[in-house]
Amino acid sequence: MLEITDLHAHYGLSHVLQGVTLTGAAGEVVSLFGRNGVGKTTIIKTIAGWVRPTSGSIRLDGADIGGRPADRICRMGLGIVPEDRRIFPGLSVLENLELGLHQTAGRSRSEKREALDRVLERFPRLKERRAQMGTTLSGGEQQMLAMARVMVGAPRVLLIDEPTEGLAPMIVDEIFGIITTLRDQGLLILLVEQNVHRAIAVTSRFYAIERGQVVFTGSAANADDRERLFGTIAV
Amino acid sequence: MRSPMAEFLDYTQFVLAPQVLNGLSLGVAVILMALGLTIIFGLLDVINMAHGEFYAIGAFLALALGALGLNFWILLALVPLLMVPLGWLTERALIQRVFHSRERHILTLLLTFGFGMILEDVLKLVFGANTQKPPMPITGGTEILGVFLPNYRLFLILFGAALILAVWVAVFRTRLGAMVRAAAYDKDMASSLGVPVRAVYSGTFAFGVALAGLSGVLLAPIYSVFPTMGRDFILMAFTVVIVGGMGSIQGAVVAGILLTQVQAISSLYISPVWTDPLVFGIMVMVLMVRPQGLFGRLGNA
Numbered sequence: 001m002l003e004i005t006d007l008h009a010h011y012g013l014s015h016v017l018q019g020v021t022l023t024g025a026a027g028e029v030v031s032l033f034g035r036n037g038v039g040k041t042t043i044i045k046t047i048a049g050w051v052r053p054t055s056g057s058i059r060l061d062g063a064d065i066g067g068r069p070a071d072r073i074c075r076m077g078l079g080i081v082p083e084d085r086r087i088f089p090g091l092s093v094l095e096n097l098e099l100g101l102h103q104t105a106g107r108s109r110s111e112k113r114e115a116l117d118r119v120l121e122r123f124p125r126l127k128e129r130r131a132q133m134g135t136t137l138s139g140g141e142q143q144m145l146a147m148a149r150v151m152v153g154a155p156r157v158l159l160i161d162e163p164t165e166g167l168a169p170m171i172v173d174e175i176f177g178i179i180t181t182l183r184d185q186g187l188l189i190l191l192v193e194q195n196v197h198r199a200i201a202v203t204s205r206f207y208a209i210e211r212g213q214v215v216f217t218g219s220a221a222n223a224d225d226r227e228r229l230f231g232t233i234a235v
Numbered sequence: 236m237r238s239p240m241a242e243f244l245d246y247t248q249f250v251l252a253p254q255v256l257n258g259l260s261l262g263v264a265v266i267l268m269a270l271g272l273t274i275i276f277g278l279l280d281v282i283n284m285a286h287g288e289f290y291a292i293g294a295f296l297a298l299a300l301g302a303l304g305l306n307f308w309i310l311l312a313l314v315p316l317l318m319v320p321l322g323w324l325t326e327r328a329l330i331q332r333v334f335h336s337r338e339r340h341i342l343t344l345l346l347t348f349g350f351g352m353i354l355e356d357v358l359k360l361v362f363g364a365n366t367q368k369p370p371m372p373i374t375g376g377t378e379i380l381g382v383f384l385p386n387y388r389l390f391l392i393l394f395g396a397a398l399i400l401a402v403w404v405a406v407f408r409t410r411l412g413a414m415v416r417a418a419a420y421d422k423d424m425a426s427s428l429g430v431p432v433r434a435v436y437s438g439t440f441a442f443g444v445a446l447a448g449l450s451g452v453l454l455a456p457i458y459s460v461f462p463t464m465g466r467d468f469i470l471m472a473f474t475v476v477i478v479g480g481m482g483s484i485q486g487a488v489v490a491g492i493l494l495t496q497v498q499a500i501s502s503l504y505i506s507p508v509w510t511d512p513l514v515f516g517i518m519v520m521v522l523m524v525r526p527q528g529l530f531g532r533l534g535n536a
Contacts, residue, residue: 050423069433070426079427086424088417095413102414102429153429 007056016042018212029189034209040192044159048080049073079155083162085146087134094130103153119148140171161192208232252382258499260388263395266491267450268472271443277482278419278439281343285351287465289444293451294460307372314452315445322444326437358462366459474518480528
């Protein structure tokens with residue numbers, strides 16, 4: 001479904017991605033692990049179209065999306081819940097959610113209404129606070145809003161970057177609950193998460209990243225692979 | 236001997252109130268110009284130096300189409316519509332070309348400045364350098380609470396106020412406006428939600444240009460029409476945008492009223508020659524005390 005081959009990217013002169021190759025299929029969580037600053041977020045940003053790859057290919061269902069404008073990539077069924085959530089200030093919770101409707105073209109008014117209602121039912125806290133400014137929500141609620149906003153559009157591939165950073169354990173549980181549900185609905189989820197122990201529980205395969213490269217890849221179900229992962233990233 | 240109270244009332248009725256109302260009619264026109272500038276700046280981070288020339292084009296279009304027999308009310312709707320493709324093309328052909336370069340601030344400033352000079356010369360070539368005056372679309376006057384006001388100025392104040400309100404509603408109370416504000420604040424996140432950011436840029440630029448053209452149509456009957464007519468007016472609009480806060484809609488409205496009133500009222504007491512230095516002096520003071528202007532910018536809450 002998602003096939004990334006020999007991906008390179010630069011920030012100015014620094015060579016941040018040095019030949020990343022990874023794949024993902026529908027209905028699985030694929031995790032990227034590694035220390036801070038090794039390029040995990042850059043991989044996410046490059047797939048989403050925020051960073052232009054210098055070479056290599058990113059294929060979504062066979063179509064090369066590398067370097068295309070982010071809105072085109074989005075409308076092909078790829079959603080993102082970015083690091084720091086990126087809730088729009090000055091926009092209410094509902095307006096933030098309504099923006100998510102742009103993700104899918106050609107839906108009728110009633111279909112849009114339904115998509116919004118479904119998400120509001122799923123997140124009663126957001127429904128309660130829909131008239132409030134998005135940035136006045138608590139950190140956990142803002143994370144829910146970022147997840148809800150992308151779910152309005154029903155993407156097939158979802159990139160999630162550091163969803164639980166700085167959040168209370170109860171909310172972390174809820175977020176992993178949502179990730180599991182979405183996976184079971186058949187989405188491919190590419191996850192970047194510092195909390196390796198929690199992430200590994202929902203992951204099928206993972207990639208360990210160091211200095212812009214995949215240093216090894218393994219299966220979450222395999223004890224040796226897990227052992228090696230913990231050794232590599234020293235958690 | 237008349238009482239001081241009666242003199243004060245006379246003064247208010249015959250001197251102060253007409254001046255305040257005249258200032259208000261100029262004020263709404265300046266605000267319409269400033270709104271275009273500030274929305275373009277808030278979203279694209281581009282200072283449109285050709286804005287005054289778009290205003291002149293609006294006035295000349297009204298003059299030329301009016302001479303062909305179209306009436307003022309049709310022009311009021313038609314000219315802004317004709318300005319939209321001009322604004323759209325300008326954004327696509329000039330701004331987008333340098334939008335992603337590192338020198339984009341200075342490049343867009345120079346490009347629009349140069350483009351403005353070309354537009355001004357084209358107007359000179361087509362219409363000549365002479366001053367022209369379209370007929371007044373509404374004649375006569377009305378007395379309101381004892382204050383006499385030309386009907387056209389009254390119309391200008393009401394229509395302008397309604398337009399300003401409509402712009403505010405469009406930006407802050409519609410889904411389209413929410414999309415523009417989201418793109419202004421975080422263009423990457425907005426595009427990853429499917430917002431066609433490039434079209435939003437071009438559309439917003441075109442919208443600002445249409446507002447400038449509309450100001451041209453509205454002010455042509457009061458001020459004369461000539462190719463360099465945008466120059467003086469744009470200085471005032473820029474001052475309003477700077478005092479109000481670059482990219483702020485509320486700021487443009489508040490500063491627009493404030494500065495045109497200062498100009499109108501002060502000219503009763505000091506030589507009109509000194510009203511410009513006074514207005515620009517206020518701008519300098521605001522820049523020293525509060526460099527970000529009175530209000531925050533579009534998108535930043």
